[in-house]
Amino acid sequence: MKKAATIAGVLTLTATAYLTQVNSLMAAAPDSEHALDPAIRLAMQSYEGTSSIKDFEATFIKREKVGRKMQPTHTMQIKFREQPLSVYLNFQKPHTGREVIYFHGRNGNQILAHETGIKGLVGTVSLQPNSPQAMDESRYPITTIGIRKMLFQILKQWNEERQVDAGVAVKYFPDAKLGTMQCKVLQTSYPEQKQGLRFHMTRLYIDKATNLPVRVEQYDWPTKRNATPELVEEYTYTNIRTNSGLTDADFDPKNPGYNF
Secondary structure (H helix, E strand, O other): OHHHHHHHHHHHHHHHHOOOOOEOOOOOOOOOOOOOHHHHHHHHHHHHHHHHOOEEEEEEEEEEEEOOEEOOOEEEEEEEEOOOOEEEEEEEEOOOOOEEEEEOOOHHHOEEEEOOHHHHHHOOEEEOOOOOOOOOOOOOOHHHOOHHHHHHHHHHHHHHHOOOOOOOEEEEEEEEEEOOEEEEEEEEEOOOOOOOOOOOEEEEEEEOOOOOEEEEEEEOOOOOOOOOOOEEEEEEEEEEEEOOOOOHHHHOOOOOOOOO
16 A cells, blocks of 8 residues: 555656656658657557557556646556446545446446545445536546547647647657656647647656556646746556456446445
8 A cells, every 4th residue: 555655756756857868859850740740650659559458457646736726646546448438446545445436338327436434424426427526636527537548638639739830849758767667758848828728848658668658747837926837737557457358347336346
């Protein structure tokens, strides 16, 4: 439990420390290309590799700013299945012992969740995925979770940003590290805020061994009060085990291994 609880802090430190070797992705790009095109191509290679993943298990770590408040780091064990969309979360920190299940096509397409301790006295509750209670500590509903969806959103963002003349700077870190994981990192940033740009800076981490996307960081625009870009979204997947053969039982609140 202690090991899992400290993962997020370790990853943050080492990921930052190893972003040192930078290559420009535009070095060999023809003049007709947009500056984002080489990054999009590399991300697409990773995305195409995720098409064979039917399910996965992993440690999922997220840090998000919801409203004006930065939420504490959430560390969870996740089971995920593409079809039908199914998610099981077991919280390690905070809300230790909280379990959440979403199984599309069952339970009225609602989330089933329970707490522990005094809060657990109410038992299992059903929530709409986009309800205020379900979204209290999240920027996005549970239906958007997953490695493939995470990368799809980055590709969608970069393709939309191609339409904005904003002077994007694209950097490539071919020898970065995320903990002990060897990664390649794509970073995009903009000198000033313009319509059509949601984030000042985006970082995408891709595991060099598996070519899977393992982390996304999104930063807000610097302000006069805070010249340092503020992290607003960070999603990390570690200890990924793909195509482990998850079944309906892994997303059933009656599973004897769960505490619903």
